[in-house]
Amino acid sequence: xxKISLIGIDTAKRVFHLVGIDQQGRYVWRRKLSRSKLLxxxxxxxxxxxxxxxxxxxxxxxxQMQALGHQVQLIAAQHVxxxxxxQKNDYRDAEAIVSAALSPGLHFVGVKGVxxxxxxxxxxxRSRLLSHRTATANELxxxxxxxxxxxxxxxxxxxxxxxxxxxxxxxxxxGLAELVRDLLDELTELNRRKKIYERQIEQRVRQDDISRRxxxxxxxxxxxxxxxxxxKVADARDFHNGRNYAAYLGLAPxxxxxxxxxxxxxxxxxxxxxxxxxxxxxxRSVVSRLGNKTDAQSLWLRGIRDRRxxxxxxxxxxxxNARQAWAMLAREQTVNA
Numbered sequence: 001x002x003k004i005s006l007i008g009i010d011t012a013k014r015v016f017h018l019v020g021i022d023q024q025g026r027y028v029w030r031r032k033l034s035r036s037k038l039l040x041x042x043x044x045x046x047x048x049x050x051x052x053x054x055x056x057x058x059x060x061x062x063x064q065m066q067a068l069g070h071q072v073q074l075i076a077a078q079h080v081x082x083x084x085x086x087q088k089n090d091y092r093d094a095e096a097i098v099s100a101a102l103s104p105g106l107h108f109v110g111v112k113g114v115x116x117x118x119x120x121x122x123x124x125x126r127s128r129l130l131s132h133r134t135a136t137a138n139e140l141x142x143x144x145x146x147x148x149x150x151x152x153x154x155x156x157x158x159x160x161x162x163x164x165x166x167x168x169x170x171x172x173x174x175g176l177a178e179l180v181r182d183l184l185d186e187l188t189e190l191n192r193r194k195k196i197y198e199r200q201i202e203q204r205v206r207q208d209d210i211s212r213r214x215x216x217x218x219x220x221x222x223x224x225x226x227x228x229x230x231x232k233v234a235d236a237r238d239f240h241n242g243r244n245y246a247a248y249l250g251l252a253p254x255x256x257x258x259x260x261x262x263x264x265x266x267x268x269x270x271x272x273x274x275x276x277x278x279x280x281x282x283x284r285s286v287v288s289r290l291g292n293k294t295d296a297q298s299l300w301l302r303g304i305r306d307r308r309x310x311x312x313x314x315x316x317x318x319x320x321n322a323r324q325a326w327a328m329l330a331r332e333q334t335v336n337a
Contacts, residue, residue: 002028007050008097010090011058017090020048021098030091043068051101053077054109062111074109075100110234119204120231123224126197127274133190140183147174155191159184201227213328218321219297220282228275229325236330242323250276251319267315276318283317
C-alpha cells in the first residue's frame with residue numbers, strides 16, 4: 001500500500017468512516033472504525049495530515065490525534081457539502097472532506113485548547129440563560145398586558161408591576177396569583193444563575209494577562225467582551241489582518257458584485273451574534289457618554305454620530321475594537337487610542 005498523505009474522517013458518536021489518499025491523490029485506504037478503535041488505529045499509522053469537519057467533539061478528537069503526532073485540521077461543515085458527489089453516505093462524506101481539504105484558498109478552523117473551550121462554555125450557558133430570561137419576561141409582560149397592565153422597559157418596572165398586580169387583589173380574582181409568582185420566581189432564579197457564570201468569567205479574565213489588556217486598553221470592552229474575544233478563535237494569527245477578524249465577527253458590511261461593480265450592503269446576520277452584541281453594547285455606552293471630550297477617538301466618534309447616526313458610530317467603534325483586539329491577540333501590540 002502506498003504511503004497515506006491525507007486522511008478524511010467522517011465522525012459520529014460511535015462509528016467513524018476514514019478514507020486516505022496518497023501523494024498522487026489516489027484513494028488507497030478505507031476503514032470503518034468504532035469509537036474505541038479509532039485512536040489505536042491512527043497510532044499505528046505514519047504521521048500524516050488528518051482532516052475532520054468542525055462539529056460536535058471535533059476539537060477533542062483533533063487534540064487526541066495531534067498527541068499521536070499527526071497534523072490535524074478542521075473544516076467548517078458548510079464548506080464540505082459542495083464537494084460531496086453522488087448520493088449521501090458516510091464514505092462519500094469522508095471523500096468530500098478530503099476534496100475540500102485539497103481546495104486552494106480554503107479557510108480552516110483552528111483547534112481550540114481545553115481551557116478555551118471551557119471558558120467558551122460559560123458564555124454559551126450565559127447566553128442561553130439570557131434568552132430564557134428575556135422569553136420569561138416577555139411572557140409575563142404579555143400576560144399582564146391582556147388585563148390592561150403595561151409597564152416601562154426593564155425588569156425592575158416589570159417586577160414591581162407584577163407585584164402590584166398581585167397585591168391589588170385582581171390576580172386572586174382571576175386565579176392568576178400563583179402563576180404570576182411562579183414567573184417572578186423563575187426570573188429571579190434565571191438572573192441568579194446568570195450572575196454566577198458572569199462572576200466565573202470575570203475571575204478568568206482577572207487571571208489572564210491578554211484578557212486584562214483587552215479590558216483596560218479598549219474603550220467599551222468589559223470583562224465579558226474581553227473573554228469572548230479571546231476564546232472566540234483558537235489563534236487570531238489564522239486571520240491575515242484585523243479587518244478579516246472583524247468581518248468574521250459580523251462587524252463588516254456584506255457586499256455583492258459582478259461585472260466590476262460592487263455594492264456594499266448591511267451587516268451580515270449569520271455571524272456570531274453573541275460577540276457582536278457584546279461589542280456593540282459596549283460601544284453604545286461609550287458613544288452615549290461622549291460629552292465634550294476632546295481626545296482623538298471622541299472627536300472621531302462625535303463626527304460619525306453627527307454626520308451619520310448614533311448607531312453607526314456604535315458599530316464603527318465596535319469594528320475598531322475588533323481590529324485592535326486582533327492586533328493585541330495576534331501580534332501582542334499595544335493600542336494607541
